[in-house]
Amino acid sequence: MALQLDSYFKTVDSLSGDFIERLRKAVAIPSISAEDERRGDVVKMGMFLKGELEKLGAHMEARPLGKQPHKEHLELPPAIIGRYPAEKDTSKRTILVYGHYDVQPANLSDGWATEPFELSVDDKDRMYGRGSTDDKGPVLGWVNVIEAHQKAGIEFPVNLLMCFEGMEEYGSEGLDDFIIKEAAKGGFFEDADACCISDNYWLGTEKPCLTYGLRGCSYYSIEVSGPGQDLHSGVFGGTAQEPMTDLFSVMSSLVDRDGNILIPGIKELVAPVTTEEQSLYKDIAFTMDNLYESLGSKTSIFDDKENTLMRRWRFPSLSLHGVEGAFSAPGAKTVIPAKVTGKFSIRTVPNMEPEDVDKLVFKYVKDVFDRLKSKNTLNVFLQHSGKWWVASPNHWNFTAAAKATEHVWGIKPDLTREGGSIPVTLTFEQATGKNVLLLPMGSSTDAAHSINEKLDKSNYIQGIKTLGSYLHYVAEEPIKAA
Ligand SMILES: C[C@H](N)C(=O)N[C@@H](Cc1c[nH]cn1)C(=O)O
Ligand SMILES: [Zn+2]
Ligand SMILES: [Zn+2]
Numbered sequence: 001m002a003l004q005l006d007s008y009f010k011t012v013d014s015l016s017g018d019f020i021e022r023l024r025k026a027v028a029i030p031s032i033s034a035e036d037e038r039r040g041d042v043v044k045m046g047m048f049l050k051g052e053l054e055k056l057g058a059h060m061e062a063r064p065l066g067k068q069p070h071k072e073h074l075e076l077p078p079a080i081i082g083r084y085p086a087e088k089d090t091s092k093r094t095i096l097v098y099g100h101y102d103v104q105p106a107n108l109s110d111g112w113a114t115e116p117f118e119l120s121v122d123d124k125d126r127m128y129g130r131g132s133t134d135d136k137g138p139v140l141g142w143v144n145v146i147e148a149h150q151k152a153g154i155e156f157p158v159n160l161l162m163c164f165e166g167m168e169e170y171g172s173e174g175l176d177d178f179i180i181k182e183a184a185k186g187g188f189f190e191d192a193d194a195c196c197i198s199d200n201y202w203l204g205t206e207k208p209c210l211t212y213g214l215r216g217c218s219y220y221s222i223e224v225s226g227p228g229q230d231l232h233s234g235v236f237g238g239t240a241q242e243p244m245t246d247l248f249s250v251m252s253s254l255v256d257r258d259g260n261i262l263i264p265g266i267k268e269l270v271a272p273v274t275t276e277e278q279s280l281y282k283d284i285a286f287t288m289d290n291l292y293e294s295l296g297s298k299t300s301i302f303d304d305k306e307n308t309l310m311r312r313w314r315f316p317s318l319s320l321h322g323v324e325g326a327f328s329a330p331g332a333k334t335v336i337p338a339k340v341t342g343k344f345s346i347r348t349v350p351n352m353e354p355e356d357v358d359k360l361v362f363k364y365v366k367d368v369f370d371r372l373k374s375k376n377t378l379n380v381f382l383q384h385s386g387k388w389w390v391a392s393p394n395h396w397n398f399t400a401a402a403k404a405t406e407h408v409w410g411i412k413p414d415l416t417r418e419g420g421s422i423p424v425t426l427t428f429e430q431a432t433g434k435n436v437l438l439l440p441m442g443s444s445t446d447a448a449h450s451i452n453e454k455l456d457k458s459n460y461i462q463g464i465k466t467l468g469s470y471l472h473y474v475a476e477e478p479i480k481a482a
Contacts, residue, residue, distance in 0.1 A: 001472055004154050005407065008472075009465050011152035012144070016461050019144045020127065022052065023460065024119040026101075026136040027129035033077070033102035033170040042077040042166045045101045049139065049164055050080050056146045058162070059086035061188075065167075065174035076174045077102065077166030081188055084146055084160045088191070093474055094159040096192035098428060099139035099199055100168030103131035104449045111451045125457035132455040133442035138198035138463065139164055141441055145468040157475035161189055168199075168422070171219065171384030176427045183431035194397040194474070195428045195436040198467065200418045202443045204290040208405045208466070210398055211438035213313060213417030214425055216348035216388035218357050221324075222250055222365055225339035226376035233334045244326060244340050246374045251342045253368045255318040259301050259311065261346070265360045266316060269352040273314065281306045284414055294444045313417035317347045343383075347419060354385040386423020395435040396477035404469035405439075408462055439470060 012019075031045035032038040050060045065076040080101070088094070106116035112128075114120040119129040131137075142162065149156050163182075167173045182188040202209050224243040231240060255261055286305055292298050302308045311317065324341040327333050348357060362380050369378040393415050405413040418438065429436045441463035447453045 001476065005469055005472060007152045008148055008154055008468055009408075011148045012461060012464050012468070015144070015148055015151060016457075018147075019140070019460065019464065020119075020121070020457070022140050022143065023127065023129075023132065023137055023455075026140060027119045027131055028117055030106075030117045031077075031102050031131070031166065032105050033167050034105055036071065036074060039074055039077065042102050046077055046080045046164070046166050049101055049143070050082070052140075052143050053082050053084070053146070053162070056084070056143070056150065057086060058082045058084040058146065060162075063178065065178060068173055079175065079178055080162070080164040080166075081182070082162040083188075084162070085156060088159050092158050093193045094161060094191045095471060095474055096161040096163065096189055096195045096428070096432065096434075097142055098163045098165075098195065098197045098424065099142070100135045100165050101139055102166045102169050103134070103136070104169050106130040106451075106453075113452055116451075116453075121457070126454045127457055127460065128452055128454040130453055132453055133201065133446035133459075134448035134453065135168070135199045137455040137460050138441040138467075141198060141460070141464050141467050144464045145471070148464065148468060157472045159191070160471070161192055163189070165424070168424075171386065172424050173384070175424055179424060179427045180431045183428075189432060192432045192434055194395075194434050195432060196397070196401070196439055196467075196470065197422060197425060197428075197436065198439050198441050198463075199422055200420060200438050200440045200442075201446055201448065202440055203284065203286045203414065203416055205293070205443045205445055207285040207411060207414055208409050209414040209416040209440065210393065210401050210405065211416050211418050211440060212393040212398070213390040214388060214421055214438070215313070215316070215417075215419055216352070216354065216386050217345055217421035217423070218348060218354050218361075218385040219343070219345040219383040220361060221381050221383055222247060222342045222344075223339065223379045223381070224250075224342075224369075224376050226374075227336070227338040230338050231336040233336050236336055240336065241375050242336050243376050244323070244337055246369065246372055246376050246378070247323065247340050247342045249372055250365055250368050250378070251320055251344065254320070254344060259317055261316060261318045263318075263360055263364045266346075266352075266357065269356055270315060271350045273310070277314075278306075281309050284309060284416065290444055294447075312419035314349060316349050316352060317419075318344060319347075320344045347421065348388050350388055350390060352388070354387060358382050358385070386421050387426050388421075389426040389429065389436075390417070391429065391436055395437075397435040397437045397474070400473035400477050401437050401439050401470050403473045404466050407469050407473075408466045439467065441466075
């Protein structure tokens with residue numbers, strides 16, 4: 001295998017310019033799942049991906065997922081699924097990989113230094129562009145793995161099943177049922193022996209990691225309305241009860257400045273931390289400077305690594321995201337908005353059941369609003385929720401990834417959990433009954449979801465080597481360890 005991998009690595013290096021061009025084309029498609037008017041671009045991105053894989057001889061299908069819930073005028077973007085090689089080799093293992101081809105919203109006016117949908121490479125080989133790290137770079141990583149094997153003339157070590165979706169950043173609408181159906185007998189994913197997802201990040205910038213846990217995410221909106229239309233604050237200020245004033249009272253009662261969730265009962269849902277677990281944190285390669293670098297400031301809640309990591313991986317958090325309907329443009333418009341919708345989410349951890357969290361949230365928000373004795377009207381909704389996931393890293397799937405990572409990077413990876421959420425991870429695990437591994441490509445400074453998102457060229461190119469090597473090590477892992 002060593003000789004094959006050497007030749008594979010050389011080919012990846014020689015194709016690096018082509019791989020960056022492929023990423024450039026993908027970043028140029030603004031596949032923003034949260035913006036209805038961009039739905040055509042999301043579909044275009046899915047078709048681009050399908051086309052790239054078809055050119056390499058993969059069997060690909062674009063499977064419709066139906067209408068978007070609560071937005072029946074919109075078709076969900078298709079699940080792009082495929083198999084490589086097109087004909088299954090029954091003597092080889094089958095690995096199911098997942099990624100997403102949609103991205104978060106981005107506008108130059110948000111504060112980007114370069115156009116978000118034009119890949120821009122700086123003098124330190126940092127490749128800026130929306131989706132570069134989340135998740136177009138990693139998704140194209142699999143395409144590049146196939147191409148590099150072909151160009152190097154190396155036999156592909158496994159059967160690769162692919163599942164790429166276009167709604168991950170909007171709660172993976174429609175995908176759970178699809179995965180469950182296709183993982184069942186006779187379905188497209190029936191043969192999977194293990195799953196691999198590349199859609200998260202290293203903890204720092206130097207040391208790679210394998211990830212075995214994710215937080216869940218329950219996303220809520222609070223709608224407050226009163227007046228029949230927006231009002232002039234000079235004429236009506238002081239005479240009308242203002243929806244935004246009520247909304248701010250409610251939203252400011254959810255969490256304090258140190259990140260403590262103020263909703264009664266939430267803390268009690270969290271599994272107690274064991275002493276054994278507590279000792280894991282000190283050995284993780286992470287420093288407060290890693291955090292400050294990613295934050296771009298020193299405004300952390302804690303000053304120590306253990307508490308910081310535990311707050312990210314092991315405890316729930318509540319974040320306020322924004323207010324729809326509020327005046328947010330530059331200038332000084334003197335308006336009283338008639339209806340405002342506040343958005344917040346709770347990142348959940350073991351053993352929080354999403355339905356229990358919903359009940360506590362709804363009751364608390366309504367109680368706080370009732371205490372205001374406002375004449376306005378409040379409604380609170382769950383927008384979407386995905387459950388947390390924690391897996392066993394003692395599986396051949398993780399062993400193979402650890403060997404591949406060490407081979408490429410020359411260092412044993414850390415085993416980490418992730419503060420973010422990939423709700424379908426648990427679905428893949430439960431529907432296939434197989435182990436799921438998270439094998440990240442990007443690093444902590446990539447600024448996913450933020451302005452100036454980037455992927456370092458070295459993480460992209462070495463990441464393609466890691467993904468490819470992982471498939472070779474998977475092929476070698478003894479079956480008995482399954
Ligand atoms: C970790 C992954 N790359 C990601 O960004 N996931 C999103 C998923 C999500 C949840 N609600 C909406 N999108 C995240 O963690 O925010
Ligand atoms: Zn992602
Ligand atoms: Zn994301």
